[in-house]
Amino acid sequence: LIYHDASHSYITNATGDLNIQSGTSDPINLKTDDFRIYNQAGNEVLLRAYADGGVSAYYDNAIVFQTTPQGVNVSGVTTTNRLLVSGISTFSGNLDINASIDVSGNTVLNGDVDLGNATGDTITATGRFDSDIVPSTDNARDLGASGLEFKDLYIDGTANIDSLAA
Numbered sequence: 285l286i287y288h289d290a291s292h293s294y295i296t297n298a299t300g301d302l303n304i305q306s307g308t309s310d311p312i313n314l315k316t317d318d319f320r321i322y323n324q325a326g327n328e329v330l331l332r333a334y335a336d337g338g339v340s341a342y343y344d345n346a347i348v349f350q351t352t353p354q355g356v357n358v359s360g361v362t363t364t365n366r367l368l369v370s371g372i373s374t375f376s377g378n379l380d381i382n383a384s385i386d387v388s389g390n391t392v393l394n395g396d397v398d399l400g401n402a403t404g405d406t407i408t409a410t411g412r413f414d415s416d417i418v419p420s421t422d423n424a425r426d427l428g429a430s431g432l433e434f435k436d437l438y439i440d441g442t443a444n445i446d447s448l449a450a
Contacts, residue, residue: 285298317334317335318332318334320332328342328345338350
């Protein structure tokens with residue numbers, strides 16, 4: 285049923301699916317600057333698109349996916365089997381990775397950094413250190429232990445040692 289009241293035009297269907305169909309390569313054109321799809325009751329927005337603006341997808345009447353000039357904003361949990369990110373990515377909050385991570389290029393980690401969470405974890409530094417190795421407090425950190433000693437010590441320069449035991 286197609287009708288018009290004093291303010292609006294309507295297409296109403298109460299006898300099954302409403303199908304709008306064109307030929308195999310012919311487009312269906314809807315022209316508006318503010319396109320909205322609502323639930324059947326008309327009280328929840330499901331999808332909204334603006335001219336020269338974004339497209340927003342809703343869940344329970346709240347925006348969960350939105351296009352922006354920079355890309356997309358997603359609210360809530362995003363599950364994906366593969367994610368390819370190019371350019372700068374900013375994460376606010378915690379980043380929880382429960383598998384291996386492979387990072388190429390330079391990496392800057394600011395703040396406190398913990399490597400490993402158990403005495404059985406091993407840390408392999410294949411590259412070379414390009415800075416001083418300095419403990420967080422004076423006279424509080426050991427290099428090795430009585431049962432886990434380093435093999436050889438190579439020093440070029442002055443060794444400042446408080447005491448030396450064989």
